Amino acid sequence: MNRVRPWVPTAITGRLQGMTVGPAAIARTIKEADNPILIVGAGIMEELEGRLADYAVRMARARDMPVAATAHTISVLHDRGIQVQAMGLSDVIARLQDPEWQGLNGRPHDVAVAVGIRPRFLNNMFNSLKNFSDVRTVSIGKHNLPNASLSLANLTDDIWEENLVEICEYLER
Amino acid sequence: MNRVRPWVPTAITGRLQGMTVGPAAIARTIKEADNPILIVGAGIMEELEGRLADYAVRMARARDMPVAATAHTISVLHDRGIQVQAMGLSDVIARLQDPEWQGLNGRPHDVAVAVGIRPRFLNNMFNSLKNFSDVRTVSIGKHNLPNASLSLANLTDDIWEENLVEICEYLER
Amino acid sequence: MSEHQKVKIEKMKTDVIDLSNVIIEIGDIEKEWDEKVGPHPKPSMSTLREWDFKLLSRHKPLYTPVCDECCMCAFGKCDLTQDRKGACGIDLTTQQARQVAMYAAIGTACHAAHARHMLHHQIELCGRDYPIDLGDNVEVEAPIMRTVVGSKPETLGDMEKALDYAEEEITKVLASIHTGQEGNHLEYESKALHVGMIDNLVKEIGDIAQVVGYGMPKGVPDAPLAELGFGSLDRSKPLILLIGHNVAGGASMVDYLKKHNLEDKVELAGICCTSHDLTRIYDRGKIMGPLSRTMKFLQAGIADVIVVDEQCIRTDVREWAEKTGAPLIASSEHNVQGLRDRTEDDPGEVIADLVEGRETGAFILDSDKVAEVAVQTAMAVKPRREKLRFLPTPKEAQKLAKRCTTCEACHRVCPVDIHISEGMDAAKEGDLSVLAGYRELCVGCTRCEEACGREIPIIKMIETAARDEIIKDNYRIRVGRGPIQDVEIRKVGSPIVFGEIPGIVVFAGCSNYPNSTVEMAEMAEEFLKRNFIVVVSGCAAMEIARHKDEDGKTLYEKYPGDFDAGGLVNLGSCLSNAHVLGAAIKVANIFAKRDLRGNFEEIADYIYNRVGAVAVVWGTYSQKALAIGTGVNRWGIPVILGPQGTQYRRQFIGRKDKPETWAGFNARNGEAMNLEPVPEHLVYTPETKEEAMVWIVKLCLRNNDTPKGRMYKLEHYIDIHQKYMGTFPDDIDKYIRNKADIPLTKKDQIMKILEEKGWQPREVPDPTIVERLTRKPKAKEAGK
Amino acid sequence: MSEHQKVKIEKMKTDVIDLSNVIIEIGDIEKEWDEKVGPHPKPSMSTLREWDFKLLSRHKPLYTPVCDECCMCAFGKCDLTQDRKGACGIDLTTQQARQVAMYAAIGTACHAAHARHMLHHQIELCGRDYPIDLGDNVEVEAPIMRTVVGSKPETLGDMEKALDYAEEEITKVLASIHTGQEGNHLEYESKALHVGMIDNLVKEIGDIAQVVGYGMPKGVPDAPLAELGFGSLDRSKPLILLIGHNVAGGASMVDYLKKHNLEDKVELAGICCTSHDLTRIYDRGKIMGPLSRTMKFLQAGIADVIVVDEQCIRTDVREWAEKTGAPLIASSEHNVQGLRDRTEDDPGEVIADLVEGRETGAFILDSDKVAEVAVQTAMAVKPRREKLRFLPTPKEAQKLAKRCTTCEACHRVCPVDIHISEGMDAAKEGDLSVLAGYRELCVGCTRCEEACGREIPIIKMIETAARDEIIKDNYRIRVGRGPIQDVEIRKVGSPIVFGEIPGIVVFAGCSNYPNSTVEMAEMAEEFLKRNFIVVVSGCAAMEIARHKDEDGKTLYEKYPGDFDAGGLVNLGSCLSNAHVLGAAIKVANIFAKRDLRGNFEEIADYIYNRVGAVAVVWGTYSQKALAIGTGVNRWGIPVILGPQGTQYRRQFIGRKDKPETWAGFNARNGEAMNLEPVPEHLVYTPETKEEAMVWIVKLCLRNNDTPKGRMYKLEHYIDIHQKYMGTFPDDIDKYIRNKADIPLTKKDQIMKILEEKGWQPREVPDPTIVERLTRKPKAKEAGK
Numbered sequence A, B: 001m002n003r004v005r006p007w008v009p010t011a012i013t014g015r016l017q018g019m020t021v022g023p024a025a026i027a028r029t030i031k032e033a034d035n036p037i038l039i040v041g042a043g044i045m046e047e048l049e050g051r052l053a054d055y056a057v058r059m060a061r062a063r064d065m066p067v068a069a070t071a072h073t074i075s076v077l078h079d080r081g082i083q084v085q086a087m088g089l090s091d092v093i094a095r096l097q098d099p100e101w102q103g104l105n106g107r108p109h110d111v112a113v114a115v116g117i118r119p120r121f122l123n124n125m126f127n128s129l130k131n132f133s134d135v136r137t138v139s140i141g142k143h144n145l146p147n148a149s150l151s152l153a154n155l156t157d158d159i160w161e162e163n164l165v166e167i168c169e170y171l172e173r
Numbered sequence C, D: 001m002s003e004h005q006k007v008k009i010e011k012m013k014t015d016v017i018d019l020s021n022v023i024i025e026i027g028d029i030e031k032e033w034d035e036k037v038g039p040h041p042k043p044s045m046s047t048l049r050e051w052d053f054k055l056l057s058r059h060k061p062l063y064t065p066v067c068d069e070c071c072m073c074a075f076g077k078c079d080l081t082q083d084r085k086g087a088c089g090i091d092l093t094t095q096q097a098r099q100v101a102m103y104a105a106i107g108t109a110c111h112a113a114h115a116r117h118m119l120h121h122q123i124e125l126c127g128r129d130y131p132i133d134l135g136d137n138v139e140v141e142a143p144i145m146r147t148v149v150g151s152k153p154e155t156l157g158d159m160e161k162a163l164d165y166a167e168e169e170i171t172k173v174l175a176s177i178h179t180g181q182e183g184n185h186l187e188y189e190s191k192a193l194h195v196g197m198i199d200n201l202v203k204e205i206g207d208i209a210q211v212v213g214y215g216m217p218k219g220v221p222d223a224p225l226a227e228l229g230f231g232s233l234d235r236s237k238p239l240i241l242l243i244g245h246n247v248a249g250g251a252s253m254v255d256y257l258k259k260h261n262l263e264d265k266v267e268l269a270g271i272c273c274t275s276h277d278l279t280r281i282y283d284r285g286k287i288m289g290p291l292s293r294t295m296k297f298l299q300a301g302i303a304d305v306i307v308v309d310e311q312c313i314r315t316d317v318r319e320w321a322e323k324t325g326a327p328l329i330a331s332s333e334h335n336v337q338g339l340r341d342r343t344e345d346d347p348g349e350v351i352a353d354l355v356e357g358r359e360t361g362a363f364i365l366d367s368d369k370v371a372e373v374a375v376q377t378a379m380a381v382k383p384r385r386e387k388l389r390f391l392p393t394p395k396e397a398q399k400l401a402k403r404c405t406t407c408e409a410c411h412r413v414c415p416v417d418i419h420i421s422e423g424m425d426a427a428k429e430g431d432l433s434v435l436a437g438y439r440e441l442c443v444g445c446t447r448c449e450e451a452c453g454r455e456i457p458i459i460k461m462i463e464t465a466a467r468d469e470i471i472k473d474n475y476r477i478r479v480g481r482g483p484i485q486d487v488e489i490r491k492v493g494s495p496i497v498f499g500e501i502p503g504i505v506v507f508a509g510c511s512n513y514p515n516s517t518v519e520m521a522e523m524a525e526e527f528l529k530r531n532f533i534v535v536v537s538g539c540a541a542m543e544i545a546r547h548k549d550e551d552g553k554t555l556y557e558k559y560p561g562d563f564d565a566g567g568l569v570n571l572g573s574c575l576s577n578a579h580v581l582g583a584a585i586k587v588a589n590i591f592a593k594r595d596l597r598g599n600f601e602e603i604a605d606y607i608y609n610r611v612g613a614v615a616v617v618w619g620t621y622s623q624k625a626l627a628i629g630t631g632v633n634r635w636g637i638p639v640i641l642g643p644q645g646t647q648y649r650r651q652f653i654g655r656k657d658k659p660e661t662w663a664g665f666n667a668r669n670g671e672a673m674n675l676e677p678v679p680e681h682l683v684y685t686p687e688t689k690e691e692a693m694v695w696i697v698k699l700c701l702r703n704n705d706t707p708k709g710r711m712y713k714l715e716h717y718i719d720i721h722q723k724y725m726g727t728f729p730d731d732i733d734k735y736i737r738n739k740a741d742i743p744l745t746k747k748d749q750i751m752k753i754l755e756e757k758g759w760q761p762r763e764v765p766d767p768t769i770v771e772r773l774t775r776k777p778k779a780k781e782a783g784k
């Protein structure tokens, strides 16, 4: 168990903590997933002066991932020309735990990738998946989240953006 | 924060965990302490077929540490010819938190070294010192305890005994 | 419960009789009430379990554990990750539900103990026979008690039995938390719902007791406006700051000031609900703000005397009182703070001890003594104290900022995610404006200061930075009006049920979420403009008052206090938020003529399927807020929590994509059928206020909406969706039963969507989820 | 509390009067009782705070946090390490005390709900006027209720008000746990002590109700012996296994069996306290064992029908019932297990569903129906079931063992530190004896199985390994006798207070500590031999029965059941352990003529300074055990916990090296003085049983020991110290007040020590820690 201290020091919920990884591992996991879902939250409108939305769109396109647009992100994503499903985060998380759910594209998702969601909120939500589903979770936010199967270390905006670029490029390969 | 998984997986009590170290670091800490106290518990009579008692005595002698004999260890230690103070573990722990307490030898202790106490019990007791005193705590039991400032990794009896020897030798130097 | 009494009368003399040593045995004597008793008077912990299970099969618990371990017994800690069970056999799902039930029980216990104290106090002041008179316009005085307990209180004393019942149920639920019982999460959820319903009940009792006893406004829509904010204080006068929820001490102070003609000489102001209740009895009482402002006032040292009662008070209040030299009076058994008990001592002695600094505080359990000591002490210490002197000067703030190493430890722990070091960076250069900007976001939790290794007094620096604004802080809030009048219900019953009033939105509970002022005020205004009834209470009501428009007007100055379309109804303290549930019940009773007595299930079914109400607890934090929310959930009212609501560990999420989960009946013929997926969720935590607003309108949908009602609601739904999401909603077909439901203004667009989706018109049933309530009950049901 | 009632009598006719429509107002009418009311009837949460603070200044809380974080509200989680405060201002010390108070409240709530249910049930069965008759030898029927509540119950109905009071206090304590209240740990400790005292009260009520109503033994010392252990069962008969604490269902089964002449046909056996209570009403009832045996019986599938009621039941009982094909009946609202409610259904239908396997269980709230369904179902399913077939064969066990990778994951999580992989290693070779040896250590928590990545059924393998022993398991236990008789008190009062009986040792509570059978039995026998009174109850009483001497006799067969020197007194279930506190109170009342009524403080002061009693809860785990212990603490009775007691987070540790912490008074003249440091601790967790035994005798020391008493106690102290510690105690000078205290047999050695230590004889005061109780009260006190 070798990991950085989570961004929120009390975010650890128990024995089982996810891994802190670099962009390559994240990109690989997304790429190799059977049917990943991209969950895009309100932060995409503000973070990195809005460029986060562009990265999210790039990833979705590159990997051809169905996108759940949480909060009020739908039009921002529509504006960037991709098809997304508007759906609250709790709705997504609840559905991902339902073995009957056929995903956004007609079959179950095995990996949930999230971006643009506040770390405390997402860490809690991902804990639900950690404990009550087989879905693996990936956070590409700039904060380290112990309840995500994989998340980045705590990064500055600059390095985070480099990581995002790296992930996009890997997926676009 | 780089440490082994504690022996008892749920023994972690929060953000603040002690360090997992080798025998050298433990020996150095004991040696350099201003006024360490050695707390010796019932395990010394059973562990390592009773040899643990010998190591405890050796350390106490080498470092000239006052010894608190908890549980019913007093006669075992007496038999080995050292002067000890019989005192329940809770009594020791409570006194160590009292800034007025003048220790077993007339002045406050800055480091508490424990051996022969069940890991769950000791980990709980040490948490009291971790949070409510400035006393640093050292476990030389074979189990890793996150609430000790310093403790060994989880060891087999053989390696543990090697460590004990190393600690004794360092202190005897 | 003991309705039954055996009494020995040793001596009794009246005009007609003179007897001694008679034993009278009294059975279950009930007050006269000709309503027939329904099936569930005084429901026990499992009585309404089937009802709960119906709700829970529609709105399934979604758990977000805050901890994967359990530490509740000496067997622990147990690791419950994934499918591991603890040493008692419990799994993580059940453990989450158990914790929810436990915390809901704690919240309920607070209100119950508060109600018990208040009722006891009023009985002492006014007598057990003091009539419950809520004015001519309120006949259905205690709708929750009528429904749940099955009794109709006429006097203060009549409410005592209901509290006995409540305490028994709280004890039962708490007992069920003990290790080694339920192994099924739904059982604990049912217990949480049960204790939540008890929470509704005890709040109603507590508020009625104080409304009646203190003569608070009795449901008047045009309750006066009170002043709120630091700027409303006359700083030349001594200030007594009341913190907490129980206004008994404050009420005695009002009496004392009036009796001694000191109203002009002393400022009485409160934080949290006690201040709501203060303004309900004293037109010069001031509201300082909600819980989230407490630490700022404490650190700034504005008070000359601090009086604490119970609940939601900084637990380190004594430390800060001492640091700022303000004598502290603890007036409740719940919060004694280690102070010496002076209840039996001569007030003069206590005052002398406090004024001369021999003691820093006192525990006094007698509210009259509290009043005397507080007032006299405040007047004596005031001359020695200078307000705000505990804040650093802007210069000092700049110097302090220079200590900052930008380590981000503060930012990491900040529950509302404030990027403090950016403010520090600016402050280093002498620019305090960034820090000043944090003022509205910061909830004063001190966590940043605890984490900061450089001992930077972050909150004080923010206050210093925002000093000019703080001094100007002065807002108007409508005083808590208490219950909703029967006449109002008569007026709105039909528009609510038939749809002209698209919904009732309740903003209640705490305000510990960043920007909750602006966000809650914005949300409230959105729905006021849309002719919803907007009801507020507790800290939320205060937070909403802290927002002014360009003309300097708060929403309370712009919207009337009527329980009617476009009305902004401040009920008062958290206790009084029971009345909004009361209003929903009264709709069923007064408008729809449903019997209340012991008839919970029918009433809840009515509300769930017919009354489009939704509660928003945006800045949620407390166990009480959890109890409040869980309570209204049991009556079928959905609750929207702010994002930090995930810390409560559980939401109730419906699945509109699974029609089979919406099973119900057409009451007209008893036919089983899948109803509409509305209201979709019972507890939901949106990410942003924009998302919240979409949910507010959507969660007002009800199965029984009339075509007109549905049409109005959908019009708002589409409109809000377009406004905040920027798109047309994609699920509109789910809510259009037939063409009459289609909003006219959007008819073309909708028709196109419906065609694409292959929509077919559907039958509109008389909806119920309780088979017993259908008109042609199945043979089996009938046999019961 | 409403002692006050206003009643309207519509019609009333007796021999002397005939009236209609009279309203009678009744004040606080009390049953006739000429004892004067003491200062504290029905103490509220803070009434006895000063008393608590006295205890707490002598025995300071020592906290061992199990978690350094707090997750109790949506503000959290908060990091409280070292001196950090949470977002509400609380620090770690206060948080520990808050958790202690919360868990004590949960434990108390359990007993309160249990007592409420039992009282309600008995009132239904026997009527509200059913007299509380505990036999000729018990006049002081409810010593705790008399002291705490200040009332003397004559009928079942008379106890209801006391439960109302208890529930109100539980609610208050629970309310105080809410975020934002106490900031001082001593306040929460006082609240924990308060709710603990309420626990004493409700247990007494619950047990009196069942003793009276069911006609359980009424304090008879020679209660019959019952059988305990799997070997006591006739395996050819259907077995109904009752698990839990509330015997209502079991009692109805007894009635049913008797009525239908089925006593010979069905075995009724219980686990946990319900089995104690079963044997108190049914001479053929069997005790299977304590909680720690539950999982073993469940996994082995010994039951044909399982009936669960409440508390300390494996939460996964349903899973195991289903796995072993035993229909499960849930009979309590506290533990419904997700089963369908069949309370209103025809029992025949339910039986058919269960027997034919259409359903795996049923929730039935009516104890008579439970009885019928359980008995009929058991008889019907028995033929289809073969006992123990769910355990692997030794061959299979060997094969299973081979899966083991010696990863130690199981060992790490085992609460009792069993080195399981060593047993597996031996088993791989076909030697099951090592595994068999774990049987007595293992508390059946299943944590090892949860942790094992190889899905090895560890518990079942241990059971298989120990199969031969299990089948032979057959022990005798004396049936719970309930209260202590007044005549016994008269007899032992003087020897207890004057010292011939050196102490009362109570083994109570749970048995989840490794080797608790052997260890508790050993400890019990040590003190029996030394003429202590040894009192047992709950799981501890069962565990002690599981130990036989060479002649195959259990302690119950070797020692009489008298409450007298060398007596082994089984009170019964955990509810009945209230009677040992009752006995201590009766010593004060009957022997020392102290008034009880509303006189808590004086009685507690009496016990604390005069009655050498100590409680041992060796295998502690539950919140109830915490409540029980904290309850007796308030009366000045020390508690020794097994090492896992540190998981409760708090001990009460005295400092014999700090004389100033032992301040008190000489009641003879009111003089303030430091008393002796006895009893040294109020809660203490020793490391080993040897250490525990030294503490047991030492914690029996009391300030008021007579010279003879002190001499006896010290003789035992020295002797036990030498026996188990191997040395002469080093603090003997602290307990010798003058030469008369010196044990004769050790006089020379002691005199030498005393000389070395410069010992001087000391005055022996009439000790009290309550100034008010001294004979020359100070002027100030007198003024109060």
Ligand code: SF4
Pocket: C066, C067, C068, C069, C070, C071, C077, D066, D067, D068, D069, D070, D071, D077
């Ligand atoms: S449940 Fe809460 S208190 Fe217990 S271990 Fe987890 S975080 Fe700590």
Ligand code: SF4
Pocket: C070, C071, C072, C073, C074, C075, C076, C077, C078, C085, C086, C087, C088, C089, C090, C179, C180
């Ligand atoms: S209550 Fe159950 S899960 Fe929690 S610590 Fe106790 S045994 Fe473990």
Ligand code: SF4
Pocket: C410, C413, C414, C415, C416, C417, C418, C420, C441, C442, C443, C444, C445, C446, C447, C448, C449, C458, C459
């Ligand atoms: S006090 Fe304010 S800035 Fe500091 S952590 Fe709390 S909310 Fe954030």
Ligand code: SF4
Pocket: C403, C404, C405, C406, C407, C408, C409, C410, C411, C420, C421, C424, C448, C451, C452, C453, C454, C455, C456, C458
């Ligand atoms: S914790 Fe203190 S030093 Fe670190 S960034 Fe925050 S204010 Fe600066």
Ligand code: SF4
Pocket: D070, D071, D072, D073, D074, D075, D076, D077, D078, D085, D086, D087, D088, D089, D090, D179, D180
């Ligand atoms: S109760 Fe206090 S310490 Fe606990 S989580 Fe809430 S704010 Fe933090």
Ligand code: SF4
Pocket: D410, D413, D414, D415, D416, D417, D418, D420, D441, D442, D443, D444, D445, D446, D447, D448, D449, D458, D459
């Ligand atoms: S079931 Fe027995 S062996 Fe396994 S962890 Fe529990 S006590 Fe240890």
Ligand code: SF4
Pocket: D403, D404, D405, D406, D407, D408, D409, D410, D411, D420, D421, D424, D448, D451, D452, D453, D454, D455, D456, D458
């Ligand atoms: S956990 Fe399983 S595999 Fe590992 S040592 Fe224990 S029994 Fe063997």
Ligand code: SF4
Pocket: D272, D273, D290, D291, D311, D312, D508, D509, D510, D511, D538, D539, D540, D574, D621, D622, D624, D625
């Ligand atoms: S002794 Fe302990 S385990 Fe046994 S029934 Fe009582 S509380 Fe439960």
